[in-house]
Amino acid sequence: MEFKFSAKNLKKIEEILAKYPAKKPAVMPVLYLAQEQNGWISKEVMEEVANILNMHPEEVLGIVTFYTMYYQKPMGKFHIQVCTNVSCMLRGAYDIYDKVKDKLGIDNMEVTKDQLFSLEEVECMGSCGTAPMIAVNEDYYESLTKEKVLDIIKTLKKN
């Protein structure tokens, strides 16, 4: 599917470019903008980003595949990220991860049929003092229990 930045985002790109002495350093923030607009990074998105920043599409692909926060397929409306690294693991993160998996019936990096939820087992999110935790899209939910996680999913479903 064809991808073009919205007028609003094109203006934002101008602002981003002003921060750097060259165009290429803007690739990460511009990809974030594209992901925000398109939901994920498709081949067409990469071509358009490359076009705007005078890069090769393959260079942009190299960036997208290096960093875990650019999604190369559509994710759920609510992307649930469960940290299972040591500090969280010591406080029951795998119980929470399994609970979410069970509840949603999906595995790591899968999306529910209704496109509402997706799940990702993530590395340390810097929430070790408030472990265990999950993040839903950009928001952290900390100091969790299995029960609290189920409540969160329930509330998200309603919205």
Add this chain to the structure above:
Amino acid sequence: MEKIVLPDIKKLHLLNVYVDNGGFKAIRKSLKQSPDDIIDQVKKSGLRGRGGAAFSAGLKWSFMPKTTDKPKYLCVNGDESEPGSFKDRQIFEYNPNQLIEGILITCYAIGAKVAYVYIRGEYHKWIKLLQKALDAAYEEGYVGEKMKKKYKTDFFCDIYIHKGAGAYICGEESSLMNSLEGKRGYPRVKPPFPAQFGLWGCPTTINNVETLTNVPAIINNGWEWFSKIGEPKHPGTILFGVSGHVNNPGVYELPSGTLLTDIIYNYAGGVPGNKKILCVIPGGSSMPPLRGDQLEGVKMDAESLKTVGSAIGTGGIMVMDEDTDLVKVLARITKFYHHESCGQCTPCREGTGWMVKILDRIIRGEGSIKDVDLLISVANNIEGNTICALGEAAAWPVKFMVQRFRDYFEKRVSKEVAIPVANKVHSMRHTVNPLADVTE
């Protein structure tokens, strides 16, 4: 005890509250002195980097060339991805203006016109909080071109936030610079060091967020004041993040050299259920773990930890009680470094994967006694053979955990011993009788 980085002042994150509490005095004071004087004071204060390597901040600044026709840059490392570290986010949230002032002073000292604060992508909320503080400071003329008028000076600099996208390796300084340049975050071969060849080939200094937040206090109160806090060889306060099996996990700002047992028992509230401690990682997951019976008298500063065979790292203290399955912990740590290996160097890319496989088969009960030495052998072949320190970060936990808990690992691969029995070997409760119960 006075707190430098996270003082107990309500709403300090607001610009007017920060200014009312003496904010931006240090930059005014600095601008009346020469950049060399500032570098000299920071050097004499003994301030050491809080990002892991504990290198002298002033000395690092002095490596910047005095004469160059290229622009100079400051990079502020807020990537904070080391498991067990969650301190910089407290600064973004509770004291962003002191970080901003620290950045301004540093830029003046090294002659940089632009500073980039690289913050991990997952910190959406904290990026917004710092941006908000920056916007307010720009608006009032504390940062940017308006500085000239505000401080009546010729000097000004801009501060930009660059958002990472989920790669641990970008906390490594040369990888961070590559990432900022819009490339894959591959670490560079050093030398040349950033002061000679940094961002876009220009002289660059990279400091941790916590390091720079200390700078305004040093300028305000003098280097002698700072050098007398805590341990003389690693002075100042340190943000200790305590996580894992403690009653009150969280970040505690304490003088360097505070006893590890004091931090765990007095500040973090001890271990739930008054269980014994089996293992503590004192500085984030890449640092050598200590046994429960090694903790007595251990001081938390770079030099003291070196003498007991570990390192201060980022000050992220992970506590594990006597019921912890250490093989699973080590497997999880190793899985992390395998996942985060950038893939440039074969020993790290392949070795981390091999270690994960060996640990997984021990967990499945399919390990053999040979695996214990095999793990150490693979770790030794990674350490020192890679471009960046991720090699050491992956090798150290494996090597030191297996060495220090050798009998534990040997019992685990013998398959006959249950975890609680194996765990008894090195567990220790420090508030009561200090000797481990080795009998079964």
